[in-house]
Amino acid sequence: MQRPRFELPEALVMEILSKLPVKSLTRFNCVCKYWCSSFQTPHFISNNYHNNLENNNLNLLLSRCDGNTFQRYFSQLSNEKYQNYIVKQNIHLPFFEDDSPYVYGACHGLLCLLDPLKDKAAIWNPSTREFKILPPSSIQRPPYFSPFEETYLTLDDVDFNHAAFGFDSKTDDYKVIRFVTLTFVNSEEQYPHPHFMYQVELYSLRSNSWQEIPCPDYKPTGTTLGNNYVDGICYWKTETGAYLDFRGLILSFDMGNEKFSILPIPEFVGSFPEYFVNLLVFNGSLGAIVYPTEGIDTSFDLWVTSEGVWTKQFNIKSISGVVRPLGFGKNGDLFLRDANDEVLVFDASTQELKELEINTYLDHHRFAISLHTYLESLVHINGIQEVEKYVIRQPTRNASNEY
Amino acid sequence: MGSTSTKIKLRTSDQKVFEVEKAVAVQSQTIKYIYENGCPDSVIHVHSVSGDILSKILDYCKKHVNSAAGKEDISPEELYEWDANFVKVDQNTLFDLILAANCLKIESLLDLTCQTVANMIKGKRPEEIRTTFNIKNDYTIEAEEAVRRENKWAFDMLGGVGTMVIEELADDTMSKCVTNTKSRVCVIAANQIVMMRSISKLANKKSIDVYKQPQNPTTPRIKESVKQRNVGTGFIELFFHFKCKM
Numbered sequence: 164m165q166r167p168r169f170e171l172p173e174a175l176v177m178e179i180l181s182k183l184p185v186k187s188l189t190r191f192n193c194v195c196k197y198w199c200s201s202f203q204t205p206h207f208i209s210n211n212y213h214n215n216l217e218n219n220n221l222n223l224l225l226s227r228c229d230g231n232t233f234q235r236y237f238s239q240l241s242n243e244k245y246q247n248y249i250v251k252q253n254i255h256l257p258f259f260e261d262d263s264p265y266v267y268g269a270c271h272g273l274l275c276l277l278d279p280l281k282d283k284a285a286i287w288n289p290s291t292r293e294f295k296i297l298p299p300s301s302i303q304r305p306p307y308f309s310p311f312e313e314t315y316l317t318l319d320d321v322d323f324n325h326a327a328f329g330f331d332s333k334t335d336d337y338k339v340i341r342f343v344t345l346t347f348v349n350s351e352e353q354y355p356h357p358h359f360m361y362q363v364e365l366y367s368l369r370s371n372s373w374q375e376i377p378c379p380d381y382k383p384t385g386t387t388l389g390n391n392y393v394d395g396i397c398y399w400k401t402e403t404g405a406y407l408d409f410r411g412l413i414l415s416f417d418m419g420n421e422k423f424s425i426l427p428i429p430e431f432v433g434s435f436p437e438y439f440v441n442l443l444v445f446n447g448s449l450g451a452i453v454y455p456t457e458g459i460d461t462s463f464d465l466w467v468t469s470e471g472v473w474t475k476q477f478n479i480k481s482i483s484g485v486v487r488p489l490g491f492g493k494n495g496d497l498f499l500r501d502a503n504d505e506v507l508v509f510d511a512s513t514q515e516l517k518e519l520e521i522n523t524y525l526d527h528h529r530f531a532i533s534l535h536t537y538l539e540s541l542v543h544i545n546g547i548q549e550v551e552k553y554v555i556r557q558p559t560r561n562a563s564n565e566y
Numbered sequence: 567m568g569s570t571s572t573k574i575k576l577r578t579s580d581q582k583v584f585e586v587e588k589a590v591a592v593q594s595q596t597i598k599y600i601y602e603n604g605c606p607d608s609v610i611h612v613h614s615v616s617g618d619i620l621s622k623i624l625d626y627c628k629k630h631v632n633s634a635a636g637k638e639d640i641s642p643e644e645l646y647e648w649d650a651n652f653v654k655v656d657q658n659t660l661f662d663l664i665l666a667a668n669c670l671k672i673e674s675l676l677d678l679t680c681q682t683v684a685n686m687i688k689g690k691r692p693e694e695i696r697t698t699f700n701i702k703n704d705y706t707i708e709a710e711e712a713v714r715r716e717n718k719w720a721f722d723m724l725g726g727v728g729t730m731v732i733e734e735l736a737d738d739t740m741s742k743c744v745t746n747t748k749s750r751v752c753v754i755a756a757n758q759i760v761m762m763r764s765i766s767k768l769a770n771k772k773s774i775d776v777y778k779q780p781q782n783p784t785t786p787r788i789k790e791s792v793k794q795r796n797v798g799t800g801f802i803e804l805f806f807h808f809k810c811k812m
Contacts, residue, residue, distance in 0.1 A: 170700045175664055178676070182684035189720035193713040194692045196704050292719060548716070 177201060181210040184220075185290040185539045208541045212271060215538045221493045222289070222539065223248070225506065225521070226266060228531035235263040235531065238521065242493055248508065248519050250559050258285060258296070258553035266533070267328040267339070270392055272540025275328030275339050282323070284339065285553075286368065286546065290539040294553055295546030297339070300364050300373035307347040307360055316347035316358060325383035327397030331418045337544070338418050339366040340376075340397060342383060365421065368544060379423035381414050388443040388452065389490040389535055395419055398449055400442050402435075411440050413449075432466050432473055443490055445476070452488045461485050463497070479509060482516055490534040498534050506532065574601060575609040582617030583609065586624055589635075593627040595671035615666045619659070623666055626652060626675055653682040657698075 171179075180188065180198070188211070192199040201207055223240040237254040241247075256262050256276065260283075264276035277284045284297040307316045326341040343362040348355035361382055366373045385400030392398075401414040411434050413426040433440055433453040441452045450467040460481035467476050479497065485507065489498040495511035506519045549556075572588040574597070591610075592598040600610050612620060629652075632638040633645050640648070653660065660679060667675040687695060696703055705713065714721065 169661070171661055171664060175668055175680070176699055179664075179680045179683045179687075182681050183688050186720050187688040187690075189717045191692060191695055192717055193705065193710050194695050194703070195701050198701075199713065549719075 177207065178210075181207060182214050183211075185211075185541055188541065189291065202541065203543070208543075212538065212540045212542070215272070215540065219493055220539050221536050223492050224254070224266075224289075224535045224537070225250075225489075225498075226531070226533045226535060228263070233263075234261050237535075240492075240519075240521070247517070248492075248521070250521050252556055252558040254289075255555040255557070256553065257551075257555060258294075259283060265324075265326065266535050267326055268390055268392065269535070269537030270328055270330050270337065270390075271542050272538045273328070273337065273542055273544060274535065274537055275326070277323055277326050277339075277341065279323050282321070284341075284366070286328070286337065286339070286544050287554075288540065288542060288544055288546075289537060291541060291543075292549040292554075293544055293546040294549050295368075295544040296553075297366055298371060298373070300341075300366070302343075302362065302364055302373060302375045304345055304362070305360065307345070307358060309347075309349065309358060312349050314349065314351075317350040318345060319348045319350075319355075319357070320344075320346040322346070325386075325399055327391050327399070327416065329392035329395065329397050329418045332395060333419050334369065337368040340364070340416055340418075341366070344382075371545070376421060379414060381412065381425060383414055385442070388441050388488060389533070390444045391442065392418075393444045393447060393449055396449075398442055400440070401425075409435055411435060413442065426468075426471070429473055433464070439487070441488060445491060450476070454488070459483060463488060477511075482507075482509065485516075489532060490536070492534070492536065500532055504532075576620065577609050577611050577613075578615055578617045578620050579613050580617050582620070584617075584620060584624060587628075587631075590624060590627045590631050593631060593672055594623075595673075597670060612670065614669050616662070619662045619666050622652075622655075622659075622663065623670065623672070623675065627672065630674065649678055653679060 180191070180202075183191075188202055192202065221242055223242055225238045225240055226235060227238065228235045234255070237256075238250045239252045239254060241249050241251050256264060258264075259276065259278050260281060263278075264283075264285075265279050267275040267277065272288060272290055274287045274289065275284070276287055282299045286295040286297065287293070304318055304321065307318070308314075309316050322344040323341050324344060326339060328337070328339050330337055341364045343364060345360040345362065347358045347360065361378045363376050363378050364373050365376050381401040381403070383399030384402055387399065395418050397416045397418065399414045401412045403410050403412060411428045413428060415424045415426060416422070417424070428434065428440060428451070432451065436456060438453050438455055443450055443452060445465060445467055448467045448469055450465060453464045453466060454461050460483045462481050463479040465476045465478070466473050468474075482499065484501045484503070485499045486502050487500055489500055489506070491497055492508070497509040497511065499507045499509060499516075501507055506521060508517050508519060509515075510517065573585050574588050574591040576584045576586065576591065576597070578584070588601070592601065597610055597612070604610075615623070629638070629645070629648060633640045653663075655663070660683060664676065664679045664683070667679055687698060690698070695701070703710070
C-alpha cells in the first residue's frame with residue numbers, strides 16, 4: 164500500500180479499524196500509543212463487537228473427549244463453509260482436571276469454564292487469549308442433621324453440575340451462577356444412603372467474589388445445547404412429576420435482579436418420554452430442538468419462545484441414522500451426531516446432510532461431544548495472557564495463513 | 567409521473583453540476599436533510615466532494631435504490647458482487663470515497679468502503695500500517711519491543727512457532743519452504759538452499775545469504791559468495807506470508 168495523498172480523520176480511521184479481526188488489532192497495538200489505548204476504550208470494544216455481530220463472525224469449538232486418555236479437548240473448526248469445517252487447531256485446557264471443564268456462554272465473546280467436581284473456574288476470551296482464573300467461592304457448606312439417624316452427617320461430595328454465564332447490563336458486570344450439590348452420608352454406615360442439599364453461588368467479575376443466593380424450588384436437570392444465556396437471562400431445563408406425570412419446565416434466572424422464575428413448556432411443543440426437548444439459544448431467542456426418542460428416522464422441530472409464546476420456526480424432516488443434535492453453527496447449519504458417532508452438518512440452505520472429516524468416531528468418547536460458538540471480541544476480563552500451564556493450542560496442518 | 571421523477575441538482579467542489587432523481591440523491595442523509603429543510607428548486611452544494619467521486623457515488627446509490635425498489639432484477643448475491651467490483655479502485659479513490667460517504671452520510675457505502683480497507687490491511691505488518699495511514703511511531707524502541715512481546719501470538723502467522731511446515735509453492739523460483747527452529751528458516755529453491763540467518767533481523771532486510779547445494783551431497787554446503795545477493799521483495803513477501811516472527 165502506498166503513502167496516501169492525505170490523511171483520513173481519526174474517527175474514520177477508527178471506524179475502519181473497528182472492522183478488523185482481533186488478531187490484527189492485537190498486532191497493531193504497536194503501531195502507535197494512541198491506537199493501543201484507543202483499542203482499549205469501551206466505545207471501540209463495543210463497535211468492534213457490534214461489527215462482529217453484524218457480520219456473524221462466529222467461531223466454532225467442538226468439544227470432544229479422547230476415548231483413550233479420557234481427556235477433553237476443543238477443536239476449533241474453520242468457519243468457512245467451503246472448507247467443510249476442517250479443524251484448524253486443537254485446544255487443551257490443562258488448568259482443569261482431565262482437561263475437562265464444562266463450558267458456558269458465550270457472552271460477548273467470552274466463555275466461562277467450570278470444573279464440575281472442584282471449585283475451579285475461569286473466564287476466557289479465546290479471541291484475545293485472555294484467561295481469568297476465578298477465586299474459590301469460600302462459601303460455607305451448611306451442616307446436615309438427619310433427624311432419622313439422629314446425627315450430623317458427613318459432607319462426602321461437592322458437585323458443580325449446572326451453571327450459566329451472562330451479563331448484567333445495569334451494572335455492566337459479567338456474572339457466573341453455579342448450582343452446588345452437596346452429598347451427605349452417615350460415615351458410620353457401611354453402605355450409607357446419600358442425602359442431598361443444594362446451594363446457589365453467584366460470582367461477579369466486578370467484585371471478583373462469590374456470594375450465596377437463595378436456592379430455587381426447582382433444580383436444573385438437563386443440559387442445554389451450547390449457550391444457555393440470552394438477553395440478560397439464563398435458562399435451564401428442569402422438570403416436575405414422576406414418569407407418568409412428567410412435565411418439562413424451564414428454570415430461568417435474571418442476571419439483573421438476580422431472581423429465579425419458572426416457565427412452562429406447552430404440551431404441543433412436545434414432552435418426554437415421547438420427545439427429547441433440548442433447550443438452546445437460536446437467533447437471539449430461547450428455543451428448543453424437539454425430536455422423538457424412538458425411531459430411526461429422526462425429524463427435528465425447532466421452536467422459539469418469546470414472552471410466553473412458542474412458535475415453530477421450522478422442521479427438518481427424517482434424517483436417517485442421526486442420533487442427536489449438537490447445535491447451530493453459522494447460517495442456520497445444524498450440527499448433529501449420528502449412530503456411528505460421526506459429526507454431520509445439515510445445511511439449511513441446500514437441505515443437504517454432510518459428513519465432517521474430523522474423525523470424531525476414532526477413539527472418541529461419543530457422549531461427550533458438544534458444540535460451542537463464540538463471536539470475536541476485545542472484551543477485557545482482568546485476566547492474564549494464556550500460558551501453557553493453562554491453555555495449550557496446537558494448530559493443525561489445515562491452519563491456513565491467518566492474518 | 568409522480569415524485570420518483572423529481573430531480574435534484576447537486577454542485578460539486580470543482581463546480582460540476584449533476585442532476586439526479588430525488589430517490590437516488592436522498593440515499594445521502596445529508597442531501598436529504600438539506601433538501602427537506604431548504605428550497606426544493608435550488609442547487610445543493612456538496613463542496614467537499616469532487617465531480618469524479620460524486621459520479622461514482624451516484625452510481626452506487628442508483629444501483630442500490632433500483633435493486634431495493636425492484637426496478638432492476640438483481641439477486642442479493644449479484645448486488646454483493648457488484649459492490650465488490652465497485653470498490654476495486656486505487657487507494658486514493660477509496661479514501662476519497664470514505665470521506666465522501668462520511669460527509670454525505672451514506673451508511674451502507676461507508677460500511678462497504680471501510681470494510682474494504684479493513685480487509686486490505688488486516689494481514690499487514692505494523693510498519694506498513696504506519697505508511698498507509700501516515701502515522702508517526704511514538705514508541706521508544708524498548709517500549710515497542712515490550713508491546714510486541716506481550717502480543718507475540720498475534721505475530722505468528724501460523725499460530726505456532728517452531729511447527730514444521732512443508733509447502734509446495736507454485737512460484738517458479740521456490741520449491742519448498744521448511745522451518746527447522748524458532749529463529750531460522752530454510753528455504754529450498756530449485757537447487758539452492760536459501761538460509762535465513764535470523765528472522766528477527768529480517769524485517770528490513772532486502773537481501774539474504776544464499777547457500778548453494780553442492781552436486782555431491784556428501785560435501786558440506788558452500789556459501790555461494792561472501793557478498794550477499796539481492797533478492798526481490800517478492801521472495802521476502804512470500805517468506806513472510808508463510809511463517810515468521812515479525
